Amino acid sequence: MSSVVIYCRSGFENDAAAEITFHAAEQGFAGYVKAKPNTGYVIYECFDAQHGDEIIKKVDFKNMVFARQWFAGTLIENMPVEDRVGAVVEAAKDFTLCSELRVETPDTNEGKELLTFCKKISTPLKKALEKRNIVLREPKANRPVMHVLFLTNNTAYVGYSYSFNNSPFFMGILRLRMPSDAPSRSTLKLDEAFNVFIPEQQRESRVAAGMRSVDLGACPGGWTYQLVRRGMFVSAIDNGPMNDDLMQTGQVKHFRADGFKYRPEKRNITWLVCDMVEKPTKVTSLMIDWAVNAYAKELIFNLKLPMKKRFDSVYECLSMIRAELEKYGISYELQAKHLYHDREEVTVHLNVTKVPQSLYS
Ligand SMILES: C[S@@+](CC[C@H](N)C(=O)[O-])C[C@H]1O[C@@H](n2cnc3c(N)ncnc32)[C@H](O)[C@@H]1O
Numbered sequence: 001m002s003s004v005v006i007y008c009r010s011g012f013e014n015d016a017a018a019e020i021t022f023h024a025a026e027q028g029f030a031g032y033v034k035a036k037p038n039t040g041y042v043i044y045e046c047f048d049a050q051h052g053d054e055i056i057k058k059v060d061f062k063n064m065v066f067a068r069q070w071f072a073g074t075l076i077e078n079m080p081v082e083d084r085v086g087a088v089v090e091a092a093k094d095f096t097l098c099s100e101l102r103v104e105t106p107d108t109n110e111g112k113e114l115l116t117f118c119k120k121i122s123t124p125l126k127k128a129l130e131k132r133n134i135v136l137r138e139p140k141a142n143r144p145v146m147h148v149l150f151l152t153n154n155t156a157y158v159g160y161s162y163s164f165n166n167s168p169f170f171m172g173i174l175r176l177r178m179p180s181d182a183p184s185r186s187t188l189k190l191d192e193a194f195n196v197f198i199p200e201q202q203r204e205s206r207v208a209a210g211m212r213s214v215d216l217g218a219c220p221g222g223w224t225y226q227l228v229r230r231g232m233f234v235s236a237i238d239n240g241p242m243n244d245d246l247m248q249t250g251q252v253k254h255f256r257a258d259g260f261k262y263r264p265e266k267r268n269i270t271w272l273v274c275d276m277v278e279k280p281t282k283v284t285s286l287m288i289d290w291a292v293n294a295y296a297k298e299l300i301f302n303l304k305l306p307m308k309k310r311f312d313s314v315y316e317c318l319s320m321i322r323a324e325l326e327k328y329g330i331s332y333e334l335q336a337k338h339l340y341h342d343r344e345e346v347t348v349h350l351n352v353t354k355v356p357q358s359l360y361s
């Protein structure tokens with residue numbers, strides 16, 4: 001496979017392009033990017049036909065911030081309208097047996113118009129692929145996922161991703177229902193972050209009732225709502241007005257204070273979340289301070305992106321975190337993602353797994 005197809009939010013093609021170029025080069029691969037503004041995807045063309053497959057194995061998908069999904073594939077153009085199924089099957093004939101088929105489109109208005117067609121073709125296509133032993137009848141773990149990304153009704157990229165290194169979601173999008181009693185739509189960002197960053201089998205223990213948390217820039221309370229919903233006690237820091245129903249739960253204490261100055265009295269906070277609108281490097285420095293001083297164990301925060309050089313800005317902040325934590329000998333896991341519910345921002349998760357006690361005692 002000579003192409004890597006990367007899905008992103010429409011308008012972020014340059015950032016997704018810069019990101020795949022960076023990671024491919026870091027792993028020693030050479031190629032070039034084809035990207036058009038507002039198409040919702042970019043293509044990384046490898047100089048060596050084998051490299052598409054190797055890139056989606058060797059570059060850790062968790063390190064891709066702007067990519068919602070990716071796969072290694074080839075472009076099929078001018079499919080005969082009377083036999084598009086045959087054209088896709090022919091393009092996939094040498095694939096390793098895949099566990100499932102996802103017939104997708106870019107997440108754009110044009111893409112949405114194609115979704116009905118995608119649904120319609122899915123059933124005959126799946127049947128034909130099953131017959132040729134390209135896709136299994138029943139999904140099975142630890143097998144590649146086959147993707148068909150329709151760009152028009154007779155043009156598509158056909159390929160596969162590896163289930164150990166991809167997004168588990170259709171079109172790379174986790175769709176969540178907006179709770180009717182949540183105080184703001186931002187609530188979905190934190191809900192999505194918990195779902196994307198914390199593996200399902202660990203969620204019950206790591207995002208648990210009774211934990212203490214701090215929400216910096218909490219008002220009107222969309223993020224606090226998610227913490228309360230999960231049974232946590234929340235210190236909500238903001239000068240603005242907090243949603244009344246949340247205050248009634250008895251789980252929330254509202255402090256009218258500056259989120260950049262507030263620090264907890266005790267080191268008993270599991271979760272720090274932060275949605276203050278400020279320069280990304282300023283928020284990053286604050287998060288580093290909380291991590292280095294062991295004020296919280298797990299942190300989720302948003303970095304509001306500048307208009308230009310968004311890739312550079314995010315990677316600068318991630319480098320700052322790595323450099324500081326490593327300097328202090330702190331063990332951690334760090335992940336950042338341009339979530340589906342994020343717009344001009346990315347969400348970062350920092351899990352501090354070990355802080356040398358000498359740092360804060
Ligand atoms: C994007 S809103 C947060 C929305 C919230 N996460 C929700 O889901 O409802 C940003 C909030 O940060 C607060 N804020 C900005 N700077 C702050 C600061 N220095 N200290 C405390 N709060 C701050 C603002 O008052 C505002 O309510």
